[in-house]
Amino acid sequence: xxxxxxxxxxxxxxxxxxxxxxxxxxxxxxxxxxxxxxxxxxxxxxxxxxxxxxxxxxxxxxxxxxxxxxxxxxxxxxxxxxxxxxxxxxxxxxxxxxxxxxxxxxxxxxxxxxxxxxxxxxxxxxxxxxxxxxxxxxxxxxxxxxxxxxxxxxxxxxxxxxxxxxxxxxxxxxxxxxxxxxxxxxxxxxxxxxxxxxxxxxxxxxxxxxxxxxxxxxxxxxxxxxxxxxxxxxxxxxxxxxxxxxxxxxxxxxxxxxxxxxxxxxxxxxxxxxxxxxxxxxxxxxxxxxxxxxxxxxxxxxxxxxxxxxxxxxxxxxxxxxxxxxxxxxxxxxxxxxxxxxxxxxxxxxxxxxxxxxxxxxxxxxxxxxxxxxxxxxxxxxxxxxxxxxxxxxxxxxxxxxxxxxxxxxxxxxxxxxxxxxxxxxxxxxxxxxxxxxxxxxxxxxxxxxxxxxxxxxxxxxxxxxxxxxxxxxxxxxxxxxxxxxxxxxxxxxxxxxxxxxxxxxxxxxxxxxxxxxxxxxxxxxxxxxxxxxxxxxxxxxxxxxxxxxxxxxxxxxxxxxxxxxxxxxxxxxxxxxxxxxxx
Numbered sequence: 001x002x003x004x005x006x007x008x009x010x011x012x013x014x015x016x017x018x019x020x021x022x023x024x025x026x027x028x029x030x031x032x033x034x035x036x037x038x039x040x041x042x043x044x045x046x047x048x049x050x051x052x053x054x055x056x057x058x059x060x061x062x063x064x065x066x067x068x069x070x071x072x073x074x075x076x077x078x079x080x081x082x083x084x085x086x087x088x089x090x091x092x093x094x095x096x097x098x099x100x101x102x103x104x105x106x107x108x109x110x111x112x113x114x115x116x117x118x119x120x121x122x123x124x125x126x127x128x129x130x131x132x133x134x135x136x137x138x139x140x141x142x143x144x145x146x147x148x149x150x151x152x153x154x155x156x157x158x159x160x161x162x163x164x165x166x167x168x169x170x171x172x173x174x175x176x177x178x179x180x181x182x183x184x185x186x187x188x189x190x191x192x193x194x195x196x197x198x199x200x201x202x203x204x205x206x207x208x209x210x211x212x213x214x215x216x217x218x219x220x221x222x223x224x225x226x227x228x229x230x231x232x233x234x235x236x237x238x239x240x241x242x243x244x245x246x247x248x249x250x251x252x253x254x255x256x257x258x259x260x261x262x263x264x265x266x267x268x269x270x271x272x273x274x275x276x277x278x279x280x281x282x283x284x285x286x287x288x289x290x291x292x293x294x295x296x297x298x299x300x301x302x303x304x305x306x307x308x309x310x311x312x313x314x315x316x317x318x319x320x321x322x323x324x325x326x327x328x329x330x331x332x333x334x335x336x337x338x339x340x341x342x343x344x345x346x347x348x349x350x351x352x353x354x355x356x357x358x359x360x361x362x363x364x365x366x367x368x369x370x371x372x373x374x375x376x377x378x379x380x381x382x383x384x385x386x387x388x389x390x391x392x393x394x395x396x397x398x399x400x401x402x403x404x405x406x407x408x409x410x411x412x413x414x415x416x417x418x419x420x421x422x423x424x425x426x427x428x429x430x431x432x433x434x435x436x437x438x439x440x441x442x443x444x445x446x447x448x449x450x451x452x453x454x455x456x457x458x459x460x461x462x463x464x465x466x467x468x469x470x471x472x473x474x475x476x477x478x479x480x481x482x483x484x485x486x487x488x489x490x491x492x493x494x495x496x497x498x499x500x501x502x503x504x505x506x507x508x509x510x511x512x513x514x515x516x517x518x519x520x521x522x523x524x525x526x527x528x529x530x531x532x533x534x535x536x537x538x539x540x541x542x543x544x545x546x547x548x549x550x551x552x553x554x555x556x557x558x559x560x561x562x563x564x565x566x567x568x569x570x571x572x573x574x575x576x577x578x579x580x581x582x583x584x
Contacts, residue, residue: 028214035207039200046196047134047146053091054148054189055132061086061095061187062153080106080113093145093190097152100184137190144197145190152185255347258333261340263287275326275349276318308332313350325350362534377422384422388415421546434477434557436582441474441481441513442467445504448485452493460499468507474580476558484554487547488517488574495521495572511580518573524566532564558582 064082068074083095087108096107102117137147249256255272259265264285273279308331315323327348333341391411398405449463456463492502500520507514524532524539531537533552538545555562559582566572 025218028211028218031207031211031214035204035211038203038207042196042200042203046193046200050146050191050193050196051132051134051148054134054146054191055150057086057089057092057095057189058132058148058150058152058187076106080110084108084110091192091195093139093143093192094188095190096188098186098188100186105185136193139190144193146193147188147190149186149188152187255349257345257347259343259345261342263343266342272347275324275347276316277322277324278318311348325354358530365534381419381422384415384418388412388419391415434480436475436477438473439476439478439481441476441515441578442506444476444478444481445485445506445515448482448489449504451486452489455490455493456502459493459496461493461496462501464501464503466503466505470508474513474578475582476578480554481558484551484576485515485517487551491547491574492517492519492521492572495519495523497521500571508580513578513580515576515578516573517576518571520571523568523570524564524572525568529564529566533562 061082064086065074065079068078068082079097083097083106086092087095092108094108096109096112096117097105098117099105104112104115104117107113132148132150134146134148137145139145249267249269252269252271255275256267256269257265257272258267264287266284268284308329310329311327312329313325313327315325316328317323327350329346329348330343332343335341388411391408395405395408395412398408445467446465449465453463489502489504496502496519502520503516503518505516505518528537528539533548535546535549552562555576555578558578560576560578562577563575564572565575
């Protein structure tokens with residue numbers, strides 16, 4: 001039975017080499033058996049033909065001798081001549097007539113006449129018979145004859161006919177009326193079996209050739225199937241290895257680009273596309289320089305010298321106006337024989353790492369500032385209260401409209417402003433304590449928009465609300481988020497001095513609530529974008545620089561993220577992502 005194996009959902013036949021060998025052995029046995037049967041059949045066919053031919057020749061000699069003796073009074077010499085002439089026919093080796101004791105009375109070989117053949121055909125005591133009998137007889141070391149023999153029937157026919165006349169008395173051995181079975185003569189006809197034997201040998205040779213071919217075919221089939229199975233095993237192993245390698249490449253958290261020995265891109269993964277921002281779908285078969293930065297960000301000269309690059313940090317501009325901080329490792333690929341087969345380039349995105357490092361540095365700085373601010377605010381607040389009290393006292397002493405009273409009023413206002421700054425500083429320094437409860441964020445956004453509506457109308461600014469229709473509540477601190485959204489809305493209004501549009505959008509996805517607050521103001525420069533969440537950094541003449549720092553702290557306390565993108569002259573967008581269900 002041929003075993004079956006399933007590959008890629010399809011059943012395929014894979015015969016075992018031993019089954020093929022078994023088929024060949026069976027076929028070889030069949031051929032040999034048929035050859036033996038054919039040999040036996042050919043030998044029987046040859047024996048029958050030669051036996052019939054010998055009988056015909058013996059009968060012809062009998063008939064000729066009988067006719068000559070009856071019509072022309074032949075004697076032994078004429079019979080001898082007849083035998084000699086008949087023996088000249090093709091395929092006849094000899095013709096001999098003997099008596100029962102093996103004495104040769106006539107033969108195609110005259111030298112044998114009068115001699116005795118040993119052993120006699122009837123030496124064993126067997127009686128001569130008129131039936132045709134045959135045997136194979138070796139004439140010499142190089143030739144064999146097919147000898148047909150039986151009783152020579154001439155005497156029985158001549159008995160009592162012509163021997164009385166006395167004309168054959170000189171040959172009374174041939175024509176003795178008293179001759180009986182005890183003196184019977186035997187005719188032996190030796191025929192050449194060589195043509196038949198050659199034909200049989202040719203059949204045997206053909207059978208041997210066919211058997212040899214079958215054996216060779218069996219060996220060849222065995223070797224071919226062995227090679228085929230080895231090839232299939234190797235191919236399956238290679239396919240499995242390729243599948244594993246492909247899956248490993250796909251699962252790598254880093255970008256990978258490999259080239260072949262001709263320098264053409266042969267392999268890449270999705271992470272490489274994400275890092276570079278390039279469409280590598282049509283990159284296979286092309287030079288890396290055709291889609292990547294020239295000389296691979298300066299690495300080509302290292303690779304051309306056969307050097308390996310390990311974790312080299314650099315900034316590459318894979319696409320226009322987008323510089324990506326990356327760590328690149330590259331090396332040449334050499335096989336076991338030392339031949340160059342390609343190059344591999346591993347790209348690791350450092351953008352997130354840089355962002356996290358910056359975030360850590362920022363938090364460390366904020367923690368230091370917060371600790372310092374708490375101490376300074378506590379020390380300043382008490383003197384400010386005294387200053388404000390003294391200023392209020394002198395305000396009441398001076399006449400209305402006098403310069404002294406106006407200076408006292410200015411002093412009180414400045415003390416109040418310093419008090420507000422200290423309050424914000426203390427709020428920033430104090431750990432964020434949230435009062436979490438389910439709340440509708442759309443309602444909080446609408447409430448924040450209502451709080452700044454009058455100021456927007458005064459500045460000729462339109463407020464658009466594009467809120468998600470989904471009303472799924474989020475677990476948040478409504479008061480702190482109201483403060484956060486209000487700060488961002490006020491920043492947007494302050495950025496639009498000559499009117500404009502403030503757009504508040506929200507949507508839900510992936511378990512998060514996302515908010516965009518966009519203004520059409522003057523925008524923020526690229527240099528300032530990296531510092532807008534730092535304490536006391538402000539571009540406003542009367543700003544304290546703590547508003548956006550407090551916004552960042554509130555969002556972070558809700559396990560969210562706040563990002564900003566801005567273009568000079570077109571406006572700014574603050575994006576906030578809050579989890580609907582915080583994990584802490």
